[in-house]
Amino acid sequence: MKKAVVLLSGGLDSAVTLYLAKRSGFKCSCLIFDYGQRHRKEIEAAKKISAAAHCPARLVKIDLSWKGSSLLDKKIKIPSGRRQGIPSTYVPGRNIIFLSFALSYAEAIAAKAVFIGAHIEDYPGYPDCRPEFFRAFAGVIACGTKSGVRKQSIKILTPLIRKTKAQIIKTGTRLKVPFGLTWSCYAGAKAPCGKCDSCYFRAKGFQEAGLEDEGKNSRDF
Amino acid sequence: MKKAVVLLSGGLDSAVTLYLAKRSGFKCSCLIFDYGQRHRKEIEAAKKISAAAHCPARLVKIDLSWKGSSLLDKKIKIPSGRRQGIPSTYVPGRNIIFLSFALSYAEAIAAKAVFIGAHIEDYPGYPDCRPEFFRAFAGVIACGTKSGVRKQSIKILTPLIRKTKAQIIKTGTRLKVPFGLTWSCYAGAKAPCGKCDSCYFRAKGFQEAGLEDEGKNSRDF
Numbered sequence: 033m034k035k036a037v038v039l040l041s042g043g044l045d046s047a048v049t050l051y052l053a054k055r056s057g058f059k060c061s062c063l064i065f066d067y068g069q070r071h072r073k074e075i076e077a078a079k080k081i082s083a084a085a086h087c088p089a090r091l092v093k094i095d096l097s098w099k100g101s102s103l104l105d106k107k108i109k110i111p112s113g114r115r116q117g118i119p120s121t122y123v124p125g126r127n128i129i130f131l132s133f134a135l136s137y138a139e140a141i142a143a144k145a146v147f148i149g150a151h152i153e154d155y156p157g158y159p160d161c162r163p164e165f166f167r168a169f170a171g172v173i174a175c176g177t178k179s180g181v182r183k184q185s186i187k188i189l190t191p192l193i194r195k196t197k198a199q200i201i202k203t204g205t206r207l208k209v210p211f212g213l214t215w216s217c218y219a220g221a222k223a224p225c226g227k228c229d230s231c232y233f234r235a236k237g238f239q240e241a242g243l244e245d246e247g248k249n250s251r252d253f
Numbered sequence: 254m255k256k257a258v259v260l261l262s263g264g265l266d267s268a269v270t271l272y273l274a275k276r277s278g279f280k281c282s283c284l285i286f287d288y289g290q291r292h293r294k295e296i297e298a299a300k301k302i303s304a305a306a307h308c309p310a311r312l313v314k315i316d317l318s319w320k321g322s323s324l325l326d327k328k329i330k331i332p333s334g335r336r337q338g339i340p341s342t343y344v345p346g347r348n349i350i351f352l353s354f355a356l357s358y359a360e361a362i363a364a365k366a367v368f369i370g371a372h373i374e375d376y377p378g379y380p381d382c383r384p385e386f387f388r389a390f391a392g393v394i395a396c397g398t399k400s401g402v403r404k405q406s407i408k409i410l411t412p413l414i415r416k417t418k419a420q421i422i423k424t425g426t427r428l429k430v431p432f433g434l435t436w437s438c439y440a441g442a443k444a445p446c447g448k449c450d451s452c453y454f455r456a457k458g459f460q461e462a463g464l465e466d467e468g469k470n471s472r473d474f
Contacts, residue, residue: 092316100361118399125357128397132353136346140321165397172393176349176386178339 033059035143036189037134040064040082040089042074044214044234044247045149045192047081048204052191053147054085055207061141062089063134067096067126068104070220077215084210092133100124103218110218112227119157119229121218127160131169131188138186139179151192151200153233166190197237205243212246254280256364257410258355261285261303261310263295265435265455265468266370266413268302269425273412274368275306276428282362283310284355288317288347289325291441298436305431313354321345324439331439333448340378340450342439348381352390352409359407360400372413372421374454387411418458426464433467 036058038050053060062082066075075091082089102108102120111119127148134146154161166188173188174180192200204211216234217224224231238245257279259271274281283303287296296312303310323329323341332340348369355367375382387409394409395401413421425432437455438445445452459466 090319093314095313096357096361098311098358098361100357118402122399123357124360125353125398128393129350129353129357132346132350136317136321136344136350137319139345140317140319159399159402160397162396165393168389168392168396171389172349172386175383175389176381177346178343178380181339181380 033057034145035059035061035138035141036145036147037138037141037143038062038087038147039130039134039149040078041149042077042081042215043149043230044204044209044211044216045151045200046078047209047211047214048200048207049147049149049192050081050085050087051204051207051209053189054087058145058147060085060087060147061137061143062087063130063137064089064091065094065130065133066091067094067123067129068099070103070106071215071218072220073217073222074215077213080213081210084213090137094129096123110228112229117157118159121229122158125160127158127165128169135173135177135186139177143186145187145189147189147191149192150190151195151197153197157229163190163193166193196240197233198240201237201241201243205241214247216247254278255366256280256282256359256362257366257368258359258362258364259283259308259368260351260355260370261299262370263298263302263436264370264451265425265430265432265437266372266421267299268430268432268435269421269428270368270370270413271302271306271308272425272428272430274366274410275308279366279368281306281308281368282358282364283308284351284358285310285312286315286351286354287312288315288344288350289320291324291327292436292439293441294438294443295436298434301434302431305434311358315350317344331446331449333450333453338378339380342450343379346381348379348386349390356394356398356407360398364407366408366410368410368412370413371411372416372418374418378450384411384414387414417461418454419461422458422462422464426462435468437468
């Protein structure tokens with residue numbers, strides 16, 4: 033059975049990605065990052081999602097103490113509502129770091145692919161979620177790793193890349209993704225704030241999909 | 254004064270790179286990694302080199318517990334002498350991870366460049382030391398970071414890339430790099446083993462440069 037490493041944040045996009053990877057026949061190992069994010073609750077969510085999917089998970093602790101983001105620095109306010117341009121929640125180099133670790137892990141366990149749940153509604157604000165970024169990263173793998181040099185490059189797979197949040201939610205519903213276990217809010221409180229970017233896009237996605245969000249008010253999952 | 258992040262391993266290549274970066278007029282911040290390497294002595298060496306150069310240093314701890322390298326796994330023997338192909342000391346994704354952190358740090362402190370001491374004699378064994386790898390990584394920065402999107406990409410600078418070890422040693426000697434503080438041996442003992450790849454290339458470099466290695470027998474620097 034071919035192996036894959038799946039980046040799991042605890043949010044709904046990566047949860048759907050994990051279920052898609054499993055359905056594609058991959059034996060999945062999840063990678064969860066503790067990078068000092070203020071919404072640490074997503075880490076516990078990610079652990080529960082991997083357990084629900086019967087996939088092993090590793091938690092990797094990352095030191096980004098230089099911060100440079102409102103997700104890491106509580107002195108910077110989390111922006112509310114719809115975003116324009118690159119928001120303060122952008123974390124310098126985040127997906128490059130995450131993919132680098134996933135790549136290292138994949139090469140060490142002879143996995144063929146790394147899955148990441150980036151999608152079309154992430155692009156405007158987060159450059160490291162764009163298709164051209166993933167293509168560029170594939171170029172790094174091709175010439176900068178043992179697997180690449182041997183013409184067996186580990187693939188970066190982004191099954192959600194062209195989907196909207198509503199489409200992702202519909203796909204996840206079909207795959208029985210446990211949305212009640214997922215956590216999206218950036219604010220870091222016990223319950224979702226309902227105001228931040230991430231809450232906004234989650235609510236909009238469920239509304240457009242015509243589905244009820246079972247995780248919306250979950251205070252203690 | 255323009256800022257730069259310099260990757261510092263504790264070996265002589267990165268020490269020379271730091272001194273070159275300083276001479277080029279950069280205000281340098283060093284990044285040192287504890288990634289579980291068996292030759293942990295290089296970490297202390299790196300700290301002393303940054304202090305000697307009067308540059309601040311950050312130590313970043315990285316979890317590569319999946320190993321996949323003789324530098325991380327004491328059950329695998331360190332190869333002796335001249336290497337052929339990719340040696341067991343190759344660490345999956347190492348320079349990609351190091352550069353990713355350096356990039357994140359650089360973007361957070363508004364640095365213009367990241368320096369790394371890769372060079373021509375590293376290429377055959379380590380794909381992540383080749384010029385094409387650094388070019389590919391520049392492509393990732395251009396499309397996957399805030400600085401890149403704003404057409405102010407952080408530059409990856411490799412001033413040693415075309416130099417041999419002997420040339421690097423000659424350059425370092427001119428710049429008064431404290432070679433006595435550097436540490437190259439992979440084996441992880443108190444004194445250099447004199448047999449591993451890294452000891453071999455260091456000795457060969459000093460011999461070809463016609464210079465004495467003041468760090469060769471340093472047991473307690």
